[in-house]
Amino acid sequence: MTPDELADLYRARHSKALLPLADRLERHIQGIFGGKRHIDRISARAKSPERFIEKAFKLESGSPKYSDPINQIQDQLGARIVAFYLSDRDALATLVKDYFAPIEEKQIVPDTPDRFGYEGKHFVLFLPGDILSKDIPEQHIPTFFELQIQTLFQHAWGEANHDLAYKPFLDLSADQQRKVAFTAAQAWGADLIFEELANELLLHRCRLTTRWSRPGQPGVWL
């Protein structure tokens, strides 16, 4: 398949299948997890044709990374759940496996412990049949989608980093790289501290609620 043919194929897939499916996927995930506490947002998106083409022709050690991009790139549909704290993220990861069928589960962390950068929990999951319908051409329906679960700080850092620093054509100076790593370290630290605070304060709140609650009366929440 020539690059032009691939681009045309993906554009057709994007408009006929991925855009409506992303919308349905978002609603489907919201239906399952929307009522859980400490979820900031749930979103889903269709990978844009530009980003897909950019990824499809990516090189790895001088050779094309993908031999069959339309079947190998698994984040044509991507979803994200942003949770408040680290423990919420981990609890959600367990729930994801209850409702979706995974073929991959990864905890993304920097390569070595002395580095700071992108962190998150990633899944590759079967696209749920609940969001499919006859009006979407079968040949354009991807088998899988990618789900990321992040904390608020991981999400915030990832978005800013993607906007400013994550550009394959851009060489960051040493100082800029240190600044990017510094913000990642701060996000990592903030997650850690908030997790500790959540453990202390939410547990305290829970105890108070249990002690002051009476049958038929709402608990007292501080």
Next chain:
Amino acid sequence: MQPTTLLSYLVHPHKSLLIPSDSPGASLPLSGTLFGMLNVVFDKSDNECDIPVRFVMSPEGEQSNVARDLVLAFIDGPTLKTGRSLANRLRDCTTLKSGLGLLFLMLASQDGKTKLVISRFPAEEGILAEEAKTILKVEFIERIFMKNAASYKAALYQGSSPDSDFWAGFVIDRQLNRSSDQIANYWISDFLASDFKTTSKAGTRRLAIALREATQTAPLPAKQEIVAAIALAKGMSGKSLSMVSFLQQLSLSDEAQAAIIARVPNPDLIGDTFILDQEEFLQNAPLAMVELDTGGIMLAPSDRFSDTFERELLDSKSDRYRFTTEGRVVDERLRGRRP
């Protein structure tokens, strides 16, 4: 599409035994009576294999699965050697209870599409009578296959891309609904390292929401049946079922069934098998029930219980209430036998 590769292996039970032996296997002719029989199995698999399954990821969370790797290796190079790896895996999962089996690997490729059917037939017993000129020789035989399809198992995989396809397929397991989960797990979980494509909670949630929504949209007589179905679902907890089998087991009227199926987001999913999860069911289709010390029982979907039954406190000391409701009687029956 007709099979272009037909291999067969005699698979002995070897689970927990120390020295397993390889089955030599045989390549079968692509014509003749046996081919005709197997071609029917191959052809029918499109309809017969109706339980969606998927290979599970590795315990480390990676995109690899031992059984899928063997399937892909066989599709890539369908030889007696690659087929034997699948036969040996089945052998290592087979207990004495499952017994001797004959494994068939049937593969076809056309226009870039590949179809693989893996089927296992258990050994049956029979009597062979051979008449010579002056004597009749009667012999007991333990290795008769394909006589009875009661315990027949098969798996069907189709696709064109080894990257995105062949992660999911369809199976038939005639023993799946029998009481022993161990037997059912033998084919799907142990041999294919797979699970139902629809998870327990996802399938249960889909069913429960369809039932709950149908209680709001169904015509009045069907509504009562659906409420009763919600109450009865508890008894099916932990069992593998599909939405279709659930509705059939409860003998719901056509009207009630249609109202429930209409609430399923994708009607193609009504045949998907999953294990009913009671907790998930109750979360999505809760029923509220109040039983009085007089023996009276009131039952309604929990989100509409207070609209249906008006509650009035008569005496707080003795905790006495009066419930009132109003409506047209759509069904009235006596359950159980009179003494």
